Amino acid sequence: MSELALLGGTPVIAEPPARYRSMGEREMKAVSEVMESDCLSGFYGSPGKEYWGGPKIQEFEAAWRKRYGVAYAISVNSATSGLFAAMGAIGLSPGDEVIVPPWTMSATAMAPLVYGGIPVFADIEDETFGLDPAAVRAAVTDRTRAILAVNLFGHPARLEELRAIADEHDIFLVEDNAQAPLGEEDGRLSGTIGHIGVFSLNYHKHIHTGEGGVCVTDDEWLGKRLAMIRNHGENATDWLEMDDLSNMVGFNYRMSELSAAIGLVQLSDVDAHVKPRERFASLLSDGVRNLKGLRPPTVREGCRHNYYCWCATYDAGALGVERELFRDALIAEGVPSFTGYVEPLYKLPAFQKRMALGREGFPFTLGAPDYTKVTCPVTERMFANQALLIEVCAFETSDELAELMAEAVRKVHGHADVLNRYASEKTGTA
Ligand SMILES: Cc1ncc(COP(=O)(O)O)c(C=O)c1O
Numbered sequence: 567m568s569e570l571a572l573l574g575g576t577p578v579i580a581e582p583p584a585r586y587r588s589m590g591e592r593e594m595k596a597v598s599e600v601m602e603s604d605c606l607s608g609f610y611g612s613p614g615k616e617y618w619g620g621p622k623i624q625e626f627e628a629a630w631r632k633r634y635g636v637a638y639a640i641s642v643n644s645a646t647s648g649l650f651a652a653m654g655a656i657g658l659s660p661g662d663e664v665i666v667p668p669w670t671m672s673a674t675a676m677a678p679l680v681y682g683g684i685p686v687f688a689d690i691e692d693e694t695f696g697l698d699p700a701a702v703r704a705a706v707t708d709r710t711r712a713i714l715a716v717n718l719f720g721h722p723a724r725l726e727e728l729r730a731i732a733d734e735h736d737i738f739l740v741e742d743n744a745q746a747p748l749g750e751e752d753g754r755l756s757g758t759i760g761h762i763g764v765f766s767l768n769y770h771k772h773i774h775t776g777e778g779g780v781c782v783t784d785d786e787w788l789g790k791r792l793a794m795i796r797n798h799g800e801n802a803t804d805w806l807e808m809d810d811l812s813n814m815v816g817f818n819y820r821m822s823e824l825s826a827a828i829g830l831v832q833l834s835d836v837d838a839h840v841k842p843r844e845r846f847a848s849l850l851s852d853g854v855r856n857l858k859g860l861r862p863p864t865v866r867e868g869c870r871h872n873y874y875c876w877c878a879t880y881d882a883g884a885l886g887v888e889r890e891l892f893r894d895a896l897i898a899e900g901v902p903s904f905t906g907y908v909e910p911l912y913k914l915p916a917f918q919k920r921m922a923l924g925r926e927g928f929p930f931t932l933g934a935p936d937y938t939k940v941t942c943p944v945t946e947r948m949f950a951n952q953a954l955l956i957e958v959c960a961f962e963t964s965d966e967l968a969e970l971m972a973e974a975v976r977k978v979h980g981h982a983d984v985l986n987r988y989a990s991e992k993t994g995t996a
Pocket residue numbers: 644645646647670671673674716742744745765766767768778779
């Protein structure tokens with residue numbers, strides 16, 4: 567086995583993998599056609615057929631409804647907008663609590679705040695990193711209005727169990743499905759098991775429109791309210807006979823015709839964009855199985871994992887090498903890896919320092935927990951010690967690359983004693 571690249575040896579992967587490029591001729595043509603039509607947006611924020619957007623938006627939403635088998639698909643200009651709209655649509659009111667995981671992109675936890683709601687953090691389970699149903703049960707109170715679950719890294723949370731909890735308490739389950747366009751639990755697509763599912767079409771996702779998103783639901787009332795919040799709903803309440811005026815202050819979350827045209831092509835190719843990532847990640851997992859101290863991602867029985875990220879669970883104690891050193895050695899071998907994902911979101915200054923001005927700002931005045939005292943042990947351990955990730959969506963995948971990455975991981979793993987000595991010499995503890 568050759569010397570580690572970190573110590574001057576030859577890297578297993580000489581060239582960094584090329585960035586994944588999902589835009590092709592068909593997207594170019596679709597964009598040109600919209601440009602030629604000169605209709606870059608067909609939306610008006612007032613009653614009339616333009617309230618629902620232009621021809622490409624209509625076509626895109628119809629295609630999305632068909633693909634996901636849902637009654638309503640409401641395009642938006644980002645998943646963040648979609649999450650905000652979802653919180654508004656369910657009628658979230660000041661002081662209502664929304665149970666959220668702390669290990670996700672920040673928009674998930676910030677969404678309730680837009681309507682004066684209070685994010686209540688519940689821990690994740692340590693197999694596939696979705697909300698832990700037991701932690702959710704323990705967090706439900708009389709003020710809980712919704713559970714906002716995340717299908718993290720492309721693997722569905724325990725959605726059916728979470729939906730059962732939501733139904734039992736007569737509250738909503740909203741899915742942040744930004745990272746799992748074709749995730750599945752027991753044959754059902756993630757995003758369609760909750761009352762509302764929110765998809766992202768930002769540049770980093772499996773399929774994208776630069777920026778963009780889609781909300782899906784089977785519920786007519788929610789579908790109408792989502793569409794109203796997207797487009798200045800205050801102008802359409804009488805026209806659309808919306809009797810519940812809570813949160814009927816609309817925004818401009820509208821997607822452009824250009825994005826919709828790109829989205830149509832991307833959606834028609836979604837399998838071709840997702841499957842190679844799944845294949846790559848499975849090959850990589852198979853190539854590093856049974857290595858002491860490194861557990862490749864788990865796929866729960868009956869589930870489909872789309873591998874936005876490949877997240878292994880690392881045990882520095884078992885291997886005797888600090889996670890960050892293992893990562894550095896992997897990077898030197900040409901594996902674009904990183905550690906921790908994101909710090910638990912309750913650590914954000916928005917939560918920790920909300921008393922910075924000596925007064926508590928809205929909506930925390932409505933009885934939020936003291937976030938400085940919140941701890942979610944699984945999340946903390948994944949962030950600080952255990953998560954070792956590869957952003958599979960970011961680069962071009964191939965079987966050959968999967969084998970090389972697995973070889974690099976095995977090589978670094980096989981040099982644990984060398985790495986250990988190197989670390990001791992560096993810190994002068996040899
Ligand atoms: C889990 C999750 N939720 C929400 C978002 C926000 O998506 P967007 O950038 O489309 O607003 C992201 C984006 O990375 C995400 O990963």
